[in-house]
Amino acid sequence: MRKRFTLQEYKIGVLSGDRTKLSQAITLAESSLESDLALASDLVQEILPHTGKSIRIGITGVPGVGKSTFIESFGQMLVDSGKSVAVLAVDPSSQKSKGSILGDKTRMEKLAGNKRAFIRPSPTGSTLGGVSSKTREAMLLCEAAGFDVILIETVGVGQSETAVKSMVDFFLLLMLAGAGDELQGIKKGIMEMADGVVIHKSDGDNLANAKRAKSSYENALHLFPLGDNKWSAPVLIASSLTKDGLSNTWEMIQKYKDQTQRSGFWESNRAKQRLSWLDENLQFLLGKFFLDHPQVKKMLTKNRTRVENGELSPLSLARDLITTFFQSNQNHK
Amino acid sequence: MRKRFTLQEYKIGVLSGDRTKLSQAITLAESSLESDLALASDLVQEILPHTGKSIRIGITGVPGVGKSTFIESFGQMLVDSGKSVAVLAVDPSSQKSKGSILGDKTRMEKLAGNKRAFIRPSPTGSTLGGVSSKTREAMLLCEAAGFDVILIETVGVGQSETAVKSMVDFFLLLMLAGAGDELQGIKKGIMEMADGVVIHKSDGDNLANAKRAKSSYENALHLFPLGDNKWSAPVLIASSLTKDGLSNTWEMIQKYKDQTQRSGFWESNRAKQRLSWLDENLQFLLGKFFLDHPQVKKMLTKNRTRVENGELSPLSLARDLITTFFQSNQNHK
Structure with missing residues (x-):
């Protein structure tokens, strides 16, 4: 199993320019494990000033x-x-x-x-x-x-x-x-x-x-x-x-x-990029929760082709999917 | 107050080429009232074959x-x-x-x-x-x-x-x-x-x-x-x-x-457009629910500038917003 380090270990390694730790930190950020992602998110926040x-x-x-x-x-x-x-x-x-x-x-x-x-x-x-x-x-x-x-x-x-x-x-x-x-x-x-x-x-x-x-x-x-x-x-x-x-x-x-x-474009562009990064992350995470939802997934698989063929209105399907998502999210409680 | 018609009245009016009914149907689709939107969605589905x-x-x-x-x-x-x-x-x-x-x-x-x-x-x-x-x-x-x-x-x-x-x-x-x-x-x-x-x-x-x-x-x-x-x-x-x-x-x-x-591009392009319409609707509706959520709204207002300035990682904020959204959606039950 791949070895994990503490937040401090990653941070000090990266900031000191340690190649091995940098590689390991990037691997951490690329992981799909929730615990790794949480740690990677904290690490990015920590190194942000640098x-x-x-x-x-x-x-x-x-x-x-x-x-x-x-x-x-x-x-x-x-x-x-x-x-x-x-x-x-x-x-x-x-x-x-x-x-x-x-x-x-x-x-x-x-x-x-x-x-x-x-x-x-x-x-x-x-x-x-x-x-x-x-x-x-x-x-x-x-x-x-x-x-x-x-x-x-x-x-x-x-x-x-x-x-x-x-x-x-x-x-x-x-x-x-x-x-x-x-x-x-x-x-x-x-x-x-x-x-x-x-x-x-x-x-x-x-x-x-x-x-x-x-x-x-x-x-x-x-x-x-x-x-x-x-x-x-x-x-x-x-x-x-x-x-x-x-x-x-x-x-x-x-x-x-x-x-x-x-x-001033250089800095305003970077500021804009930070906001689009936020937006991308939100869309990605929100979309992931939505599309991973079992009932949403089932309904979408069943009806996607009908939308593509023009038999079913995208508007109707979107409304039904959203309703299903929020209703059963509440019922899950 | 603006007059509403039944689904059948709108449908017959539009399909017969009645200008006034067409205008009224478009106005219905442009409404922001949830009841109008539901009716408009049904109307679009009904007229889709035409x-x-x-x-x-x-x-x-x-x-x-x-x-x-x-x-x-x-x-x-x-x-x-x-x-x-x-x-x-x-x-x-x-x-x-x-x-x-x-x-x-x-x-x-x-x-x-x-x-x-x-x-x-x-x-x-x-x-x-x-x-x-x-x-x-x-x-x-x-x-x-x-x-x-x-x-x-x-x-x-x-x-x-x-x-x-x-x-x-x-x-x-x-x-x-x-x-x-x-x-x-x-x-x-x-x-x-x-x-x-x-x-x-x-x-x-x-x-x-x-x-x-x-x-x-x-x-x-x-x-x-x-x-x-x-x-x-x-x-x-x-x-x-x-x-x-x-x-x-x-x-x-x-x-x-x-x-x-x-x-074959003509039809494949239209099929693709239908799917992107679905995608847009989903993103729009999902985003609306998300951004209208009081705690999400509050957290976003408070921290957006910090992301823009590079003080707060977009990744961290995105994760916090998503957590807040799903947690309190369940608590609302």
């Missing part, structure tokens, strides 16, 4: 764009310049990720071996709501352990981007030159979430294509409205092979930080 | 783009060709909409006077979750009353677009030529939601600009990934003054309908 000092960067892109090699090279550049870097991953599709995590670990071998780096694969076998909440906790634990930069990798398909966007300061989209087909894998809407675009693998024969792609995307992004951060997403070209463009990427993120800290 | 035959079009664009004049001209063209048209509006910002509804009514005077048209301003003084649900109900009631086309207008700012996108077959974005400034009013992400873009007010001196804008947007939209509908949003130019481009707009929507009905 969080917030890192820069949180989300990185996305379709499979094949080279996220892991980019993170390895980019992370390496950062640790070489004296920064400490933690890498987390969000991938709710647990089946697939089991393979890719092993792959990632191999590909990030060099970074993983560096004592200023910490790599943590994504929690598997859980729903997105859960994964997203657990990744936030892992992020805060890494911050409390003193990491300067947190890189959160996401898979570029599905809903994980929205979740990651809602917990980072800067959202980076990796793309490939030669547009067209590669784009089809990206979910609609992700382009507009990006605070910056990097055309990856811009080396050798690809370089000319990459430069053309850069100006196409610059023109396109220019037509799109600015967000609340009043920042127009730059398009850069980079290569993990030649290392070209990696320092430009870091400069772009620094520039974003400077500009949004001056405008 | 829904689904119309084409549902969402129309958005920033204030000033001329949504009302477009809807008046476009709707007029449709009724002239023998179709019946219902116009609904979603605007959760009740304060503002009170003014603009009066404005809209005046601007849509000609259409409003046509016996094949039905114009219903947005329900005011409610939250978005509520408005969105009530607009779906109004839409179904209009369908059951036999309307061929439902136009749902939304304001181009805020969250109402996502709500409207989730209830229509085709989402149309109106834009102005001369990009730049006009775009700033549009919320990020709306561009990628559009199934078609119409550059409005493309007449007179504006025409050359509009043509330039058309090709810029075509290039930009081309770079963006296709959605599940495998449809690349066309960019058209149109004028409500000269009526140019209005029939092209209708042809575009017809083409979309043909293509997605063949591919």
